Amino acid sequence: MNIKRAYHQYCGLASALDVLGERWTLLIVRELLLGPRRYSDLLADLPGLGTNLLADRLKFLVDKGVIRQCLSRPAYELTEAGALLRPVVLDLTRWGFGFTPDKSTVDAVRPRWGFLAAETRLRAEWAGDVDEDYEFHVDDEVFRFEVRAGQVQAAAGRAPGQATVVATADAVTLVRLGSGQMTAADALAAGELTISGPTDAVQRCRRLLDLA
Amino acid sequence: MNIKRAYHQYCGLASALDVLGERWTLLIVRELLLGPRRYSDLLADLPGLGTNLLADRLKFLVDKGVIRQCLSRPAYELTEAGALLRPVVLDLTRWGFGFTPDKSTVDAVRPRWGFLAAETRLRAEWAGDVDEDYEFHVDDEVFRFEVRAGQVQAAAGRAPGQATVVATADAVTLVRLGSGQMTAADALAAGELTISGPTDAVQRCRRLLDLA
DNA sequence: CTGCATCCGCCTCGATACTG
DNA sequence: CAGTATCGAGGCGGATGCAG
Numbered sequence: 408m409n410i411k412r413a414y415h416q417y418c419g420l421a422s423a424l425d426v427l428g429e430r431w432t433l434l435i436v437r438e439l440l441l442g443p444r445r446y447s448d449l450l451a452d453l454p455g456l457g458t459n460l461l462a463d464r465l466k467f468l469v470d471k472g473v474i475r476q477c478l479s480r481p482a483y484e485l486t487e488a489g490a491l492l493r494p495v496v497l498d499l500t501r502w503g504f505g506f507t508p509d510k511s512t513v514d515a516v517r518p519r520w521g522f523l524a525a526e527t528r529l530r531a532e533w534a535g536d537v538d539e540d541y542e543f544h545v546d547d548e549v550f551r552f553e554v555r556a557g558q559v560q561a562a563a564g565r566a567p568g569q570a571t572v573v574a575t576a577d578a579v580t581l582v583r584l585g586s587g588q589m590t591a592a593d594a595l596a597a598g599e600l601t602i603s604g605p606t607d608a609v610q611r612c613r614r615l616l617d618l619a
Numbered sequence: 620m621n622i623k624r625a626y627h628q629y630c631g632l633a634s635a636l637d638v639l640g641e642r643w644t645l646l647i648v649r650e651l652l653l654g655p656r657r658y659s660d661l662l663a664d665l666p667g668l669g670t671n672l673l674a675d676r677l678k679f680l681v682d683k684g685v686i687r688q689c690l691s692r693p694a695y696e697l698t699e700a701g702a703l704l705r706p707v708v709l710d711l712t713r714w715g716f717g718f719t720p721d722k723s724t725v726d727a728v729r730p731r732w733g734f735l736a737a738e739t740r741l742r743a744e745w746a747g748d749v750d751e752d753y754e755f756h757v758d759d760e761v762f763r764f765e766v767r768a769g770q771v772q773a774a775a776g777r778a779p780g781q782a783t784v785v786a787t788a789d790a791v792t793l794v795r796l797g798s799g800q801m802t803a804a805d806a807l808a809a810g811e812l813t814i815s816g817p818t819d820a821v822q823r824c825r826r827l828l829d830l831a
Numbered sequence: 832c833t834g835c836a837t838c839c840g841c842c843t844c845g846a847t848a849c850t851g
Numbered sequence: 852c853a854g855t856a857t858c859g860a861g862g863c864g865g866a867t868g869c870a871g
Binding site for chain 1: 624628630638642645667706710717720735790791797
């Protein structure tokens with residue numbers, strides 16, 4: 408059980424795949440990108456993943472230093488090394504949109520996958536020198552972008568204070584937007600995406616997320 | 620055989636992994652990053668990969684539009700969609716260097732993996748407004764960076780014309796450099812890396828590849 | 832020899848049942 | 852709730868066969 412299959416290649420990519428290459432592993436990382444999650448949450452959001460396999464993967468990732476158990480709560484979170492995977496996951500997600508078919512009934516959808524699709528459109532260089540939060544209400548869950556000093560942070564949950572802008576959409580719409588199957592203009596016109604708040608802040612939010 | 624295991628998630632990352640997530644797939648893409656390669660080359664450079672599995676993977680990637688058979692030669696090459704994976708592969712490689720152990724005798728090494736490690740250090744924003752080629756002689760193979768109008772292209776083989784700079788190193792040294800196990804200064808001092816050419820061009824080459 | 836296809840043993844995966 | 856134990860099915864790895 409401890410003898411894992413490895414590529415045994417002296418190469419960074421092979422090393423990365425020795426850690427992340429097995430089935431479900433990168434999807435578990437994706438689930439943790441927006442903050443800590445519990446075992447049962449992961450299991451519920453990854454249909455088809457067996458409970459034994461989830462336990463194996465979590466143990467392995469903890470051992471590799473990609474994730475860790477939270478100190479305060481019974482949950483898992485990314486370590487600093489794991490958080491470095493965010494650009495990789497976003498790049499891969501963008502690339503994968505070229506292969507995402509139209510929503511079929513057999514496909515599962517989750518609010519955070521929609522929010523992740525929104526994040527793939529994030530152009531951090533447009534983060535103005537403002538201090539504001541943009542909330543995304545996706546189906547029944549809430550996420551946010553925190554803009555601070557030209558940096559943008561994505562996380563689950565409501566904004567700490569009052570959000571400057573509140574966007575509302577369902578997950579399918581956000582994935583359609585991210586994959587280019589639908590334009591922001593169309594989604595807004597159809598009422599499938601709403602962005603409310605002060606006009607100038609809404610403009611900044613739309614520019615930041617390429618929702619022109 | 621045609622019923623492949625898929626995640627059935629409406630998410631770009633899951634779509635990407637449905638294409639790239641199986642064993643060996645991304646390593647095959649890596650092998651094609653520097654130009655077309657033949658079936659037997661791939662087999663030789665991917666020890667442990669069975670011949671049937673390589674045939675399956677190639678067929679699958681052709682079907683997905685990530686690679687294609689060359690028209691002129693009996694070889695496979697990346698399509699435009701496949702070439703878009705370059706930043707993903709480079710990012711993953713960089714990340715994986717954090718998990719690359721010191722060279723052990725059981726690990727395979729290939730010249731192009733060394734060159735890839737060099738490319739992970741490429742900072743295209745430092746590509747000056749020059750027209751020159753930097754050749755890398757890695758073990759018994761030759762690769763090059765072509766700098767043209769602020770863009771950099773990496774490929775296998777000698778430079779079309781006369782290379783402005785010629786760097787020489789073995790693959791292990793380049794992976795050590797890429798993974799931060801060794802500094803360029805140390806490699807140069809030890810003679811494990813040599814960079815020859817006009818002084819100013821050598822400087823540009825070193826700056827471009829963070830070999831200060 | 833190159834470019835695969837076939838066969839076989841093993842290990843991983845996925846589902847279910849069970850436990851602290 | 853958070854895992855562990857078990858087991859059938861299928862993907863994987865290695866050896867071999869075979870056509871061009």
